[in-house]
Structure formats: structure tokens, C-alpha cells
Amino acid sequence: MARRWDYDLYVIGGGSAGVRLARTSGALGAKVALAEDARLGGTCVNVGCVPKKLFVYASRIAHEIADAANYGWSIPTPSFDWRVLRTNEEKEVARLNGIYRRLLVESHVDVHDARAVIEGPNTLRVDGRVVTAERIAICTGSVPRRPDIPGAELGMISDDVFVLEELPRSIIVVGAGYIACEFASIFASLGVETRLVARGERLLPHFDREIGLTLQRELAKQDVHVTCERHVMALEKRGDRIAVRFDRGDEKCPEELLADRVLFAIGRHPNCGHVGIESVAIKCKPDGAITVDDEYRTNVPSIHALGDVIGRVQLTPVALAEGTALAHTLFGSRGKIVVDYEAIPTAVFTTPEIATVGLTEAQARRHHEILVFRTEFRPLKHTVSGRDERTLMKLIVDRQTDRVLGVHVLGEGASEMVQTVAVAMKAGATKAHFDATIGIHPTAAEELVTLRTPVKEP
Ligand SMILES: Cc1cc2nc3c(=O)[nH]c(=O)nc-3n(C[C@H](O)[C@H](O)[C@H](O)COP(=O)(O)OP(=O)(O)OC[C@H]3O[C@@H](n4cnc5c(N)ncnc54)[C@H](O)[C@@H]3O)c2cc1C
Numbered sequence: 001m002a003r004r005w006d007y008d009l010y011v012i013g014g015g016s017a018g019v020r021l022a023r024t025s026g027a028l029g030a031k032v033a034l035a036e037d038a039r040l041g042g043t044c045v046n047v048g049c050v051p052k053k054l055f056v057y058a059s060r061i062a063h064e065i066a067d068a069a070n071y072g073w074s075i076p077t078p079s080f081d082w083r084v085l086r087t088n089e090e091k092e093v094a095r096l097n098g099i100y101r102r103l104l105v106e107s108h109v110d111v112h113d114a115r116a117v118i119e120g121p122n123t124l125r126v127d128g129r130v131v132t133a134e135r136i137a138i139c140t141g142s143v144p145r146r147p148d149i150p151g152a153e154l155g156m157i158s159d160d161v162f163v164l165e166e167l168p169r170s171i172i173v174v175g176a177g178y179i180a181c182e183f184a185s186i187f188a189s190l191g192v193e194t195r196l197v198a199r200g201e202r203l204l205p206h207f208d209r210e211i212g213l214t215l216q217r218e219l220a221k222q223d224v225h226v227t228c229e230r231h232v233m234a235l236e237k238r239g240d241r242i243a244v245r246f247d248r249g250d251e252k253c254p255e256e257l258l259a260d261r262v263l264f265a266i267g268r269h270p271n272c273g274h275v276g277i278e279s280v281a282i283k284c285k286p287d288g289a290i291t292v293d294d295e296y297r298t299n300v301p302s303i304h305a306l307g308d309v310i311g312r313v314q315l316t317p318v319a320l321a322e323g324t325a326l327a328h329t330l331f332g333s334r335g336k337i338v339v340d341y342e343a344i345p346t347a348v349f350t351t352p353e354i355a356t357v358g359l360t361e362a363q364a365r366r367h368h369e370i371l372v373f374r375t376e377f378r379p380l381k382h383t384v385s386g387r388d389e390r391t392l393m394k395l396i397v398d399r400q401t402d403r404v405l406g407v408h409v410l411g412e413g414a415s416e417m418v419q420t421v422a423v424a425m426k427a428g429a430t431k432a433h434f435d436a437t438i439g440i441h442p443t444a445a446e447e448l449v450t451l452r453t454p455v456k457e458p
């Protein structure tokens, strides 16, 4: 029998959400095509998680070198070459682009290296051709925001860091979230004079307050100048440098500062431009994110949207989970699969790094009577290295049920620790379970199972 549509599913966007949706659907027997107008792998692979983490590794080697002397190592005049790092990072990204293509092809997905634009509920234009599909999935991700101020075009966005020809001597990073903190930490560790400017009262406003404040203190020890409650008003070219004007100045941060580069890290917009959503009147929220139901269906029943473009949680593992869930819901045999958005673990890859799962202390206080278990210490490694770095751990526990509601760690290995703790939390772990678990010695992680005395209420 002739098919009514060219495809069962047409996926727009080859990032984390799109590739996972397409290849899982293909593997389940659907006839699938995917369009990507840039590089396969999307933000995460090309200008996000992966190249960023490689930069993080590079930056941490600087710390290892500094810590080596007291361990007996003498490393004569180390030097760093940004171009070598960039070249090797690009090679790895190209390798991953190839792997993504192979995974799609092996799942029988037709890959179209082109922009796809929706023209109707079941119709798209791809490379000048009209293609039809029973269902369309918009997985077009998000793009970095720039502030609406004079001279904003002089500043970089995170995408630009991955094509930076030379490491600047100085940088002003604007923002207080994941990207601002991660890049400030990377640049400072690589020897760039770094200033982080936040408009709010602290870094990482969506994280546990104490974690944000402690990060600020740790970054300051590494000579990152952190200035809070300051708004950037304008950027202006001054010879080879950029002048940044703030809303006010004081002795710690004057009203105007010069730097080689400015990086805006002030959040990301859902990427709905050039997708044709207006042609079928797809509804969006005021922030531009596409509105979907719990099956990622838009107001047009044949069109779905998932990943960053729906603006729920802009993290790769969430985009992947959404892709898997939708593929199984549409083409699997188990009925509707839903993503559990509760207690999503997340990390900020600063040095020292942060990882967290569950409620912050402030969030928990709103709905629970809680006990807070807390420890702050100098890690064993640094008792000899001499580095003045502290680790902070917090456990937020429901006083009545003993359930662990939140775990917050700032310190080396935080992300690796919290990923595993998140499993225990999903299983409904109580503080008694943590107490009954034997630690691994000597580690920092063992502190999580040896915290016995709650913090006294003020
Ligand atoms: C600097 C940075 C660091 C990050 N680090 C982390 C991290 O450490 N951990 C983490 O979990 N998350 C991280 N993230 C977030 C993560 O990258 C995103 O949440 C994730 O990539 C979203 O996946 P997505 O598939 O929704 O969108 P994307 O990966 O952005 O994919 C969308 C794709 O659609 C394509 N596209 C758009 N329009 C069209 C069209 N009309 N036709 C064809 N193709 C189109 C785009 O070219 C793009 O490739 C980071 C993000 C950034 C910017």
C-alpha cells in the first residue's frame, strides 16, 4: 500500500533531543528523517557541554601544576598554548559529529544537511523540496541572549569562545549562572585576568545560597574579581580593547572598566526563528518557548516540540530523556512514557566544581520542617599541596519523614558524587539509609554518609 506521507516522523534539529528522538524512533521501526542545518550533535557537542568540559580539563591542569610542588614535583616553566587546545578540541568534536551521523544512519534515519521549515501541519520545505510527514518534531534548541544595550555586538556569546583565535589577556564575564561561572573559572585558571559581573546579589541564584556564596569566595581566592549588584549599561570600542560602562562604580569596581574581551552569559532563548511555527500558528509562552502538553504535543496535534526549545530544563540529559520518552510514546509498545522532572541532578563545572540534586535549603523550608547537615573542610589533598580550597557539603532532610530532600556539594569530584547520590534519592533514601552506608576511606564522599549532627537552628 502506498504511504500517505513521505515519513512517519520528521525531526527538525540534530542536537541532543532530535538525534535521540530520531534514532530511537528509527530503531523502533518508524520511517524517520532528520534535518540539521549546522553540525550534528547540536549545542552540547559543538558549542556546549563537550568542548566546554575539555576546556575545564585544560584549566584544571594549571591547578595540578601549582599543587605539584609540595608533592615533590618540579615542573620547570610550564606554558600553555590555546591553539593546541583548540585544535585538539575541534578534532574531538569532528569525531563526535561523525559518530552522531553513523548512529542515525544505523537507525535507518535519512539525514538532511539542510534547514527545514514548517509549511503546514504535515508539510515542510527542506532544501527547496516539499517533504510530508505524519508527525513533525521541533528540536531546534536555544540560542544565547545578548542584552539590549548600546555596543552589545562588541561582546562575545558562549558560541564565540569556541572559535576564539587567541586567549585574551583580560575578560569581563557578564552573568551569574552556569556559563558565566564555568567560563570565568576556565579563563582565570588559564591565566586570563577575569572579572565576573552579576546583576543580582550573588552567583548562581538558582542554587543553594551557601553554595553560591562559597563559590564566590573560592573564585576570589583564584583572583577572579566578582562584582554583584551591577548592571552593564554600554560597551564601546577603545582601540584594541572594550570599555564597559556600569550603572555605578565604587572602590572595588569603577563605573567604567577596560578589557580585551567581554562575554555575555545571561541565559538562552528558545530557538524558534526560521522554523516556520507562525505558518501553523504554534503557541508559545511569553518567553518564546513552545507550549507543549505532557506528550510534547503543541497546539497543532501533528507537531511536537522538545528539548531546550520548550524551555523546561535546558540540560542535555533532560533533552535526551524527552527524546527517548517521545519515541517510545509514538512508536513503542508500552504506551505513554513520561519524563520525571523531579530531583534532576546538575553540576557547574567550575574549579572547585558544584553538584546538586533536589531542593535547596530555602526551597525545602517553604514546604517542610527540615534538618540541615553540613560540613566544610580542607580536602586531604590540599593539606599537603597548600592550596587554600575548602569543600562544602549539605544534606537537607525532612524532619518528619527522614527523607533526604536535597544534596549540595562544592568541591573536587562533586559531579561524580552527586550523580550516584541522585540514584539513592530517586529510590527515596532517608537519612537513616545514608547513616547505615559505610564510607569509602579516604575520600571526600565519605563525609556524605558520616554527617551525624544537624546544624543548630539560629
Ligand atoms: C556553553 C554551554 C555549556 C553547556 N554545558 C552543559 C553541560 O555541561 N551539561 C548539560 O547537561 N547541559 C549543558 N548545556 C546545555 C545543553 O547543551 C542543552 O541543554 C542541549 O544541547 C539542548 O539540546 P537540544 O537538542 O534541545 O538543542 P540543541 O543541541 O541546541 O540542538 C538544536 C539543533 O537544531 C538545529 N536547528 C535549528 N533550527 C533548525 C532548522 N530550521 N532546520 C534544521 N536544523 C535546525 C541547530 O543547528 C542545532 O544543532 C550547555 C550549553 C551551553 C551553551
Ligand SMILES: NC(=O)c1ccc[n+]([C@@H]2O[C@H](COP(=O)([O-])OP(=O)(O)OC[C@H]3O[C@@H](n4cnc5c(N)ncnc54)[C@H](O)[C@@H]3O)[C@@H](O)[C@H]2O)c1
Residues within 6 Å of the ligand: 147, 174, 175, 176, 177, 178, 179, 180, 182, 198, 199, 200, 204, 205, 232, 265, 266, 267, 268, 313, 314, 315, 346, 347, 348, 349
Ligand atoms: N553545567 C551545565 O549543566 C550547564 C553549563 C552551561 C549551560 N547550561 C544550560 O544552559 C543554560 C544557559 O546558561 P546561562 O548561564 O546562559 O543561563 P543561566 O540561566 O544559568 O544564567 C543566566 C544568568 O544571567 C543573569 N542575567 C539575565 N539577564 C541579565 C542581564 N541583562 N544582565 C546581567 N545578567 C543577566 C540571570 O540573573 C542569571 O543569573 C543554563 O540555564 C543551563 O540550563 C548548563
